[in-house]
Amino acid sequence: MTSAEHLYTKYSRTLSNCELFSGLNKEEWLDFLANFHEEKWSKNTCIINHQKFLFHFYIITSGRLKMYNVDDISHKEHTLFLLKKADVFDLFCLLDGIKHKVYYECLDNIKVLAISMDQLRSWLNRNPIFYKHFLSYSAKIMRTLEENVSQLIFANISTRLLKLLVDNVDHKSNQLELINDLPNKELAHLIGSTRAVVNRHLQELKKKGSISIARNQVEIKDINLLLQELENNVKNRK
Amino acid sequence: MTSAEHLYTKYSRTLSNCELFSGLNKEEWLDFLANFHEEKWSKNTCIINHQKFLFHFYIITSGRLKMYNVDDISHKEHTLFLLKKADVFDLFCLLDGIKHKVYYECLDNIKVLAISMDQLRSWLNRNPIFYKHFLSYSAKIMRTLEENVSQLIFANISTRLLKLLVDNVDHKSNQLELINDLPNKELAHLIGSTRAVVNRHLQELKKKGSISIARNQVEIKDINLLLQELENNVKNRK
DNA sequence: TTTCTTGTGCTACCTAAGTGATTTTGGTTC
């Protein structure tokens, strides 16, 4: 069994969810995967070397990774993206080959598939049809970023927190996922605020009965109440 | 003289500054320009129809156009991009063909070159080398948006205003350009604030002697003082 | 068990920035 075949058996499910490379058949995946190798990064690993991502491109196969920014002077943190299974990084470096000044930290023990940038670029040249995928994916990221900007300007912390919660509720189970086991501080960094303030708002929601909270745990108690809360919040913008 | 030749004589200088299509020679431009026609839009024209940009793509040849967002409830405005000569729009629509929910307004009488999206897409298919240009250009926009997000989270209004001014000072003349003749309200929208607050900060800068202000006019009096002001502001972040 | 660390809950306080109202100014039009 070749390495590519091994990776394919292990990860074909995950890879088929990977928007950027959607539409590849088994044969094409095997050809492509020959360029990859697997890496395991343990929880709390920080990648602060911006150079690293000029040379390798990664696909997450399990665990969470946050991409974040730190203010040089105040040392405040802001989480730009919370990456999970089937997400890729770093797209910026891939597209223009310029250093991307952000940091990465593993929130779990994670596994990634790694490919050298050169190999990915030459694969892309051999499969130019994928340029289109990359363009529409870029557009998606831009829309997300633009949406973030609007949120930051138009919405207050309470609304942003509510939206964070609502956006991470699984439609089927009505349960919070991806961010349910994060400490208040990490939630704060996701919306550009501080632990104390986030806690203040969470207490408020708990009091009203829409959520329950424990150490490293936020649970949805009443999704409809939560949605209504968000609705009211938005309506009351002046 | 064909229409394309006419446009080329008129705008070759401007078009050569257009990053997205850089590297085209005269012959290629003539071929490309055959798909374009010129339009004039008068000052204060608003384009609130999101559909419009699904079907045409534009290059600005003179004047300024703001791309902005309005909050549905509070009706607050935020200017996302201030587009000028050699800028293009709407990139989002071009890349993924999905409606882009932003508004446009002409800050001057402007002139644009227009091409139908279909024609542009088929030109792009005939010239696939330009996919790469589009990708690195997308990366640039993403970096700008990400930088905006960081600014909004880490910097206060005073810093954001100072940065807006400094970023729009011409290196040679040391004079403010592009935004120098905007009313306080427009400046406020550029940094996500309100007229009154921006005015408060401008008064402060005026008092200290780094700028002078008049109706629809901000002028740099002492660029070094302004830079130092920005420096101090950043240092004092806690 | 004890010790240590990390996260939470809560208090009191401070300040930047938003709000709303009024006056003044400068430029345009009639």
Next chain:
DNA sequence: GAACCAAAATCACTTAGGTAGCACAAGAAA
């Protein structure tokens, strides 16, 4: 010229959210 209007300048006031500090609880480690 007078009349008008948009922008600017100022004021007093409110408030969300950041800050600092501390006690306490839950786990992990020793």
